[in-house]
Amino acid sequence: MYEAKSKEIVLRKVREALAKSAPFLPPTPDFSTSVYGPLLEDLSVQFAEAFIRNSGVFVYCESEEDFFDQLFEFKKERGLDNLYVWEPMLKKVLHAGGIHFNGSEDDFINKAEAALTTCEALVARTGSILVSSANASGRRLSVYPAMHLVVAKLSQLVPDIKQALQFVQEKYANRLPSMVSLVSGPSRTADIEKTLVMGAHGPKELILFLIDDHTD
Numbered sequence: 001m002y003e004a005k006s007k008e009i010v011l012r013k014v015r016e017a018l019a020k021s022a023p024f025l026p027p028t029p030d031f032s033t034s035v036y037g038p039l040l041e042d043l044s045v046q047f048a049e050a051f052i053r054n055s056g057v058f059v060y061c062e063s064e065e066d067f068f069d070q071l072f073e074f075k076k077e078r079g080l081d082n083l084y085v086w087e088p089m090l091k092k093v094l095h096a097g098g099i100h101f102n103g104s105e106d107d108f109i110n111k112a113e114a115a116l117t118t119c120e121a122l123v124a125r126t127g128s129i130l131v132s133s134a135n136a137s138g139r140r141l142s143v144y145p146a147m148h149l150v151v152a153k154l155s156q157l158v159p160d161i162k163q164a165l166q167f168v169q170e171k172y173a174n175r176l177p178s179m180v181s182l183v184s185g186p187s188r189t190a191d192i193e194k195t196l197v198m199g200a201h202g203p204k205e206l207i208l209f210l211i212d213d214h215t216d
Contacts, residue, residue, distance in 0.1 A: 034160060036125065043124040043157045044210075050127025054185030057207040067151065067211050068097035071116075074149075074207070075099075082111045084145065087136045090118060108140075114147035120171075120180075121164040122157045122210075128184040129208065130164045132177035139179055148183075148203040153213040 039046050048058050059074070061067040071094075075083060085091050085101040094101055094116075101116065117137040121130040129150055133139050142148050158164050161182065168180060186206045 034162070036160065039124060039159055043159060044154060047122055047124040047127055047157055048210075050125065051185075051208065052127070054127050055206075056127065056185050057205065059207065059209045061209055061211045064093070064097075064211055067209050068094075068099060070209060071097075071099055071149075071151075078114075078147075080114050080147075082113045083149070084108065084112050084115045084141060085117075086138070086141055087118060090116065090151070109144075112145040114149055115141040115145040116149040116151065117142050119150050119152050119156070121167050122152055123159075123161055123164050123182065124157055125160050126182070126184060128161070128182040129206075130161075130168070131181050131183055132168065133179035134172060134177040142181075142183070143203070146203055147205045147207065149207045149209065150183075151209045151211065153211045155213050 041049075048060075051058050059070050061070055074080075083101045085094060085103055086105070091101070091103050102111070115137070117131065118135060119129045119131050120134075122128070123130060129152070131137075131142050131150075142150075158167060164182075165180070169176070183206065186204055
């Protein structure tokens with residue numbers, strides 16, 4: 001008798017709940033809008049500050065000729081004898097600028113002190129460099145050597161990661177690269193006893209040569 005009464009009470013409550021109108025539901029969030037506020041500074045300033053905070057070495061170049069001079073001095077100061085470059089257009093530019101480099105893959109594992117690559121885009125908000133496997137540098141050249149040098153142009157700056165990924169999608173359409181990666185400073189880890197170790201899973205140093213290709 002008690003169980004039957006309890007069942008009736010439960011069923012009555014269910015019927016009453018079903019008779020009521022549905023509660024107000026909030027509108028569906030707009031997932032297309034950015035979670036960040038607008039960037040208040042110039043993109044180049046924002047990028048440089050974030051990049052340096054990430055322990056990157058930032059080298060501003062007024063022109064392509066200035067880039068040759070800066071790279072030559074950098075190689076001389078660091079004593080770099082084996083700077084590996086695999087991208088055909090980049091090799092052509094460096095050859096024209098009189099910069100010595102190693103363009104082969106011979107004994108790469110043993111001799112690769114440093115590598116120079118291009119990139120897809122620069123993300124101003126995070127100070128990150130977007131690289132992909134689409135160019136001749138592939139996956140190895142930006143990961144294996146202890147020093148990763150990147151040359152990019154001011155026109156490659158985008159505000160956020162979203163715009164960088166959109167650029168890659170538009171550039172390659174149905175032939176997207178098999179690897180797209182955001183590089184935010186040198187490789188590091190603090191997994192073991194919370195001690196920061198540089199170069200744990202990649203280069204110990206990340207150096208960016210940013211060429212100002214904007215005309216007045």
